[in-house]
Amino acid sequence: MAGRSQKKTTSHPLEDFKVGVDNIIFSVDTTQNRLLVLLVMRQEDPFRDRWSLPGTLVRQGESLEDAAYRILSEKIRVNNLYLEQLYTFGGPHRDPRESPESYDIRYLSVSYFALVRFEEAELIADGVTGIAWYPLEQVPSLAFDHNHILKYGYQRLRNKLEYSPVAFDVLPELFTLGDLYQLYTTVLGEGFSDYSNFRARLLKLGFLYDTGKKTSRGAGRPASLYRFDAEAFAPFKHKPLVFV
Amino acid sequence: MAGRSQKKTTSHPLEDFKVGVDNIIFSVDTTQNRLLVLLVMRQEDPFRDRWSLPGTLVRQGESLEDAAYRILSEKIRVNNLYLEQLYTFGGPHRDPRESPESYDIRYLSVSYFALVRFEEAELIADGVTGIAWYPLEQVPSLAFDHNHILKYGYQRLRNKLEYSPVAFDVLPELFTLGDLYQLYTTVLGEGFSDYSNFRARLLKLGFLYDTGKKTSRGAGRPASLYRFDAEAFAPFKHKPLVFV
Numbered sequence: 118m119a120g121r122s123q124k125k126t127t128s129h130p131l132e133d134f135k136v137g138v139d140n141i142i143f144s145v146d147t148t149q150n151r152l153l154v155l156l157v158m159r160q161e162d163p164f165r166d167r168w169s170l171p172g173t174l175v176r177q178g179e180s181l182e183d184a185a186y187r188i189l190s191e192k193i194r195v196n197n198l199y200l201e202q203l204y205t206f207g208g209p210h211r212d213p214r215e216s217p218e219s220y221d222i223r224y225l226s227v228s229y230f231a232l233v234r235f236e237e238a239e240l241i242a243d244g245v246t247g248i249a250w251y252p253l254e255q256v257p258s259l260a261f262d263h264n265h266i267l268k269y270g271y272q273r274l275r276n277k278l279e280y281s282p283v284a285f286d287v288l289p290e291l292f293t294l295g296d297l298y299q300l301y302t303t304v305l306g307e308g309f310s311d312y313s314n315f316r317a318r319l320l321k322l323g324f325l326y327d328t329g330k331k332t333s334r335g336a337g338r339p340a341s342l343y344r345f346d347a348e349a350f351a352p353f354k355h356k357p358l359v360f361v
Numbered sequence: 362m363a364g365r366s367q368k369k370t371t372s373h374p375l376e377d378f379k380v381g382v383d384n385i386i387f388s389v390d391t392t393q394n395r396l397l398v399l400l401v402m403r404q405e406d407p408f409r410d411r412w413s414l415p416g417t418l419v420r421q422g423e424s425l426e427d428a429a430y431r432i433l434s435e436k437i438r439v440n441n442l443y444l445e446q447l448y449t450f451g452g453p454h455r456d457p458r459e460s461p462e463s464y465d466i467r468y469l470s471v472s473y474f475a476l477v478r479f480e481e482a483e484l485i486a487d488g489v490t491g492i493a494w495y496p497l498e499q500v501p502s503l504a505f506d507h508n509h510i511l512k513y514g515y516q517r518l519r520n521k522l523e524y525s526p527v528a529f530d531v532l533p534e535l536f537t538l539g540d541l542y543q544l545y546t547t548v549l550g551e552g553f554s555d556y557s558n559f560r561a562r563l564l565k566l567g568f569l570y571d572t573g574k575k576t577s578r579g580a581g582r583p584a585s586l587y588r589f590d591a592e593a594f595a596p597f598k599h600k601p602l603v604f605v
Binding site for chain 1: 375378418419420421423426451453467469
């Protein structure tokens with residue numbers, strides 16, 4: 118058993134690990150009101166030809182966060198993004214490579230959670246690996262425990278939307294209140310708040326700046342275009358429950 | 362370099378890890394209004410004779426959470442506790458044992474965050490290892506990056522207090538509103554809210570049950586003893602900003 122070196126012989130030998138970083142990259146297609154997650158097709162065993170969260174194993178000298186950004190930069194070109202560590206999944210039996218017949222080592226997954234602007238994000242097809250945005254409700258059975266990790270990430274996304282301005286990392290720079298409401302409805306479901314309450318609440322808080330520009334779509338009246346004012350938001354930064 | 366086995370030879374060799382679990386165990390001494398953290402004296406290199414967060418390395422077949430509970434049960438006897446995963450610290454250069462002259466392997470720390478009731482918590486002295494509750498502002502320079510981890514944990518504690526009922530895991534079963542306010546002030550600082558607002562807000566929310574019992578301490582009027590009603594709190598469970 119390579120790598121199981123220890124100073125003292127005890128009845129409780131220590132585990133050896135490889136450390137993986139898996140990214141849950143969410144985006145919202147605001148034209149179709151769909152919450153999307155980025156999946157890649159695995160080209161190697163285990164779980165060859167199964168969809169998975171984009172991930173990598175941590176290299177010598179590399180930090181966890183550097184590994185997370187490396188995956189992102191290999192899969193997607195994007196200007197703005199929000200990235201944070203989500204959770205570490207490290208139980209035994211989560212990776213078939215830990216069996217003594219395989220590599221005989223545990224695999225731990227540090228998951229990161231990212232939000233990117235759909236219109237800006239350009240997927241990098243390397244000609245070999247499949248890569249695709251999947252609507253959340255159409256995600257297939259994934260490799261490893263990735264469905265479980267994704268479920269955890271979706272819960273975090275819902276929580277974040279309620280108390281932090283991550284939505285503005287995902288919307289275009291200028292947006293209507295209808296766009297913003299649609300984004301919240303797409304992620305949180307129809308019942309989260311009615312539109313007029315949502316609108317009144319946000320306008321009162323004063324961190325949406327009316328640009329004076331209008332947009333007209335479909336048959337409705339022209340709608341005002343707003344911009345998020347980060348400076349005006351600052352006092353709310355550590356106050357939860359701002360948006361709902 | 363033992364343990365650096367890989368299937369393919371690449372220019373980016375993968376890192377091998379041992380995985381540590383470090384617990385930040387907070388408690389509040391409500392009689393002295395002090396926020397405390399549990400520290401242990403290291404008996405081994407590196408950082409021999411330095412205080413550290415109680416930690417362990419993950420054993421073969423053990424989950425991260427099991428390791429976290431194992432540390433707790435070795436250091437402290439307690440009936441009620443709150444435990445959750447905090448963050449994973451895994452950068453290079455956080456542990457001197459990763460040098461090629463030592464074990465030549467990276468050490469990653471999955472940190473857990475726990476809150477225990479001070480009156481109930483019994484420290485387990487094994488006759489060798491030092492163990493002590495330290496007031497947060499008196500914590501010395503700790504082993505590894507533990508001061509950094511502790512700082513992160515303290516921020517999480519503050520956030521948790523604002524939107525979840527963790528305080529009731531730490532208070533005695535029956536408490537006065539003054540006790541509760543004191544606990545919040547101890548953790549969040551004097552300025553977080555004035556007492557009458559805090560009191561009015563919490564009573565209105567309806568999850569504090571007045572037991573009809575009174576207590577009298579010092580020269581003041583007898584104060585009502587309350588109990589936390591978890592069932593009445595349920596509707597607020599996913600609503601942040603309940604307490605402040």
